[in-house]
Amino acid sequence: MSGLKVDDVSMTFELPGGGNVEALKNINLNIKEGELVSVLGPSGCGKTTLLNILAGFLAPTGGAIYLGDDRVTGPSSERGMVFQQGALFEWMNVSRNIGFGPEVKGTPQSEIDRSVTELLGIVGLRDFGQKMIYELSGGMQQRVALARCLANDPEVILMDEPLGALDALTREKMQSLVLDIWKKTGKTIILITHSVEEALLLGERLIVMAPRPGRIHKEYHLPFAELGVGADLRKVKQHKDFGPKRDEILNMIWDMEEEIMGRSELV
Amino acid sequence: MAQELMDVLATTFWMILGIVLIFAIVLIVSGVVYFVWNFINSKKDQMRGYASLKTVTFGDESSVTANRVASVAGVVTVFVIWMIATGSSLLPFQVLPTPFIGDTQFQYTATNAAGETDTASVKVRVNRFGDTTAEQLVAPETSDGFAKDDVVMVQERRAKLLRAHNNDEGGKEDSYRVTEINGQPIDLEQTVDIENATVLMTKAGSLQIRPYAGPTMESLYLPPPERVWIRFLELNAEGYQGVGLWENVMWSLIRVVLGFFLGCLFGIPLGFAMGLNSWMRGWFDPIVEFMRPVPPLALIPLVIIWFGIGEQGKISLLFLAALWIMIIGARAGVSGVNISKVHAAYSLGATKTQLLTKVILPNSLPEIFTAARVAMGVCWGTVVAAELVAAEKGAGKMIIAASKFQLTEIVIIGIIIIGVIGFGIDVLMRMAENKLVPWKGKA
Ligand SMILES: Nc1ncnc2c1ncn2[C@@H]1O[C@H](COP(=O)(O)OP(=O)(O)OP(=O)(O)O)[C@@H](O)[C@H]1O
Ligand SMILES: [Mg+2]
Numbered sequence: 001m002s003g004l005k006v007d008d009v010s011m012t013f014e015l016p017g018g019g020n021v022e023a024l025k026n027i028n029l030n031i032k033e034g035e036l037v038s039v040l041g042p043s044g045c046g047k048t049t050l051l052n053i054l055a056g057f058l059a060p061t062g063g064a065i066y067l068g069d070d071r072v073t074g075p076s077s078e079r080g081m082v083f084q085q086g087a088l089f090e091w092m093n094v095s096r097n098i099g100f101g102p103e104v105k106g107t108p109q110s111e112i113d114r115s116v117t118e119l120l121g122i123v124g125l126r127d128f129g130q131k132m133i134y135e136l137s138g139g140m141q142q143r144v145a146l147a148r149c150l151a152n153d154p155e156v157i158l159m160d161e162p163l164g165a166l167d168a169l170t171r172e173k174m175q176s177l178v179l180d181i182w183k184k185t186g187k188t189i190i191l192i193t194h195s196v197e198e199a200l201l202l203g204e205r206l207i208v209m210a211p212r213p214g215r216i217h218k219e220y221h222l223p224f225a226e227l228g229v230g231a232d233l234r235k236v237k238q239h240k241d242f243g244p245k246r247d248e249i250l251n252m253i254w255d256m257e258e259e260i261m262g263r264s265e266l267v
Numbered sequence: 268m269a270q271e272l273m274d275v276l277a278t279t280f281w282m283i284l285g286i287v288l289i290f291a292i293v294l295i296v297s298g299v300v301y302f303v304w305n306f307i308n309s310k311k312d313q314m315r316g317y318a319s320l321k322t323v324t325f326g327d328e329s330s331v332t333a334n335r336v337a338s339v340a341g342v343v344t345v346f347v348i349w350m351i352a353t354g355s356s357l358l359p360f361q362v363l364p365t366p367f368i369g370d371t372q373f374q375y376t377a378t379n380a381a382g383e384t385d386t387a388s389v390k391v392r393v394n395r396f397g398d399t400t401a402e403q404l405v406a407p408e409t410s411d412g413f414a415k416d417d418v419v420m421v422q423e424r425r426a427k428l429l430r431a432h433n434n435d436e437g438g439k440e441d442s443y444r445v446t447e448i449n450g451q452p453i454d455l456e457q458t459v460d461i462e463n464a465t466v467l468m469t470k471a472g473s474l475q476i477r478p479y480a481g482p483t484m485e486s487l488y489l490p491p492p493e494r495v496w497i498r499f500l501e502l503n504a505e506g507y508q509g510v511g512l513w514e515n516v517m518w519s520l521i522r523v524v525l526g527f528f529l530g531c532l533f534g535i536p537l538g539f540a541m542g543l544n545s546w547m548r549g550w551f552d553p554i555v556e557f558m559r560p561v562p563p564l565a566l567i568p569l570v571i572i573w574f575g576i577g578e579q580g581k582i583s584l585l586f587l588a589a590l591w592i593m594i595i596g597a598r599a600g601v602s603g604v605n606i607s608k609v610h611a612a613y614s615l616g617a618t619k620t621q622l623l624t625k626v627i628l629p630n631s632l633p634e635i636f637t638a639a640r641v642a643m644g645v646c647w648g649t650v651v652a653a654e655l656v657a658a659e660k661g662a663g664k665m666i667i668a669a670s671k672f673q674l675t676e677i678v679i680i681g682i683i684i685i686g687v688i689g690f691g692i693d694v695l696m697r698m699a700e701n702k703l704v705p706w707k708g709k710a
Contacts, residue, residue: 056613074613075610077614077615077616081610081611081614083610084607085607086605086607087610088608089625089626090630090706090709091629091706100612100615100617101615101616104615104621104625132706133706148611148615152615
């Protein structure tokens, strides 16, 4: 139906003390509908800024974003967002959190209940609907965040390090869940991560960004996401191309980090 | 100036000694009770539950909970010390010697103008403080010699002057003087111990008889618990100065509730406005920041000048006491919202109004509750202080009025009730908090 188009987007932050930061410079990107895109890059290269612009939380200082033919001018429910943590509403139980989107749109309660029940099943929290957020573990909370986003049936799902705060095992399970959801719902998903492995696993298309100014450095089209759907991700990691790709990208990012931080004395 | 400062430092030094002494007593008692308790319990099972499995408990807040046995023992200890210090009749036996009550007597020897000596006896009856029914001693009619026997009635702990000469023959003459007490010579400003009392000869030659008082505290300063209790029952039934005990307490509470309610009513919306709008924030910031550190007690004189001592003044004062706290709490509550929550709500399709009512307001509740607890505490303290200064009714008014007549029991009752109610308010607020914002501190 509609792809996401990033048209020559630039973002310059003016610093309060004078001077400015070019967080993004001339970003051009075409994301097809149903594409699973992971974004990787050293800290401070503008990933969050880009995602915030896509979500409509920030207006770019140059260029524009289009979803289909519509220009993005602010946040909207067609672009759902999953945050790293702390974005759930603690004063509501799990079901009300998940049903928040439909609720504010005035969807009838019976319909909300039905889709909440379904989503609780999808994210594996069937018996947790009445629990309060603070009663859940970090991994469960992220599933709620995912379900809440899905409840709105958005066209694009934006995720800013959604699994960053989870332990390795929970993280792996969540990665499988993201792949499942991507396959089942056919949604466009853009996912920011700090983990090269995660970017390889959860990206049909992997975008490596570089800092100062924030820009797209390199793009990969990868088979691993497709292979990972419904499969054991540990097997996918043993794929013959996985290791070399990981090392290549790691080195690339390592070099960029070094450029920023200066060469470490110890090396 | 330097001298005054030195005096203050000296006083402080003595205070430190006193405080150390009191602490030492309490700690020693605490230690003794602890060992006794542990000894009794050493045979029983070890504590059960998760905490008992922890090998590291020191510095782990979750495993250091209040030991309720210690709490009870602590409170009981305070009562026991109170009873001992006041010589309470509730104790099975007296630890400290009690003041003397009963009869004693002594002989005095006087020398008259002619240089002759004669001896007469003085009967002393020490009756209980406030005991008006004690049998009066009657002076004996007959006595040989020129010195005549005397009788003295005196209250416990009090001294009484006896001019022994007065009824003696020739006692009015200048050179007539008392020279011995119980055979011991005495001169002006000297003291002779007699049984259960002392006799001091004053500058004017009178005898000051002071029965033995002992180390216990006089009930004027600290009444024993049973007297406080009796007075409490009396107060409960009759009130004080025509106002019932609970009526006084109710009035204080009504003022607090009204002032607090007004403070919330205006403070919370104002705090929201300040948290959400930079013009409002700028507009009110200087006022709030200026008024916040002014203790409400400092406003009492101004409030009295403006509103007099009626209800309006008190409620205004409490309103002001609560207002700044609630403004700051509400402001912190809304401006402390995690930006991710706001972003999430927007990208889930919420409108600005929905964001406000469904996200920002509920998100600020924990902060508001914290502020409300503080405000309630401050209001309760302020109302009592305001009533001490000027009021017709109220807990503070009751204790200040009672203190003027040295009705220490009423003062103590008032203090206990004020403490209990302050504690009760906080418990209620905490319960409401657990019920209404269960996620507080857990996000
Ligand atoms: N509101 C802002 N004001 C000023 N500078 C900003 C602002 N937001 C971001 N920046 C700057 O823009 C650059 C990109 O920031 P951004 O948060 O997008 O990086 P990132 O790639 O998400 O980093 P990380 O991986 O650490 O999350 C950084 O240099 C940052 O300091
Ligand atoms: Mg970021």
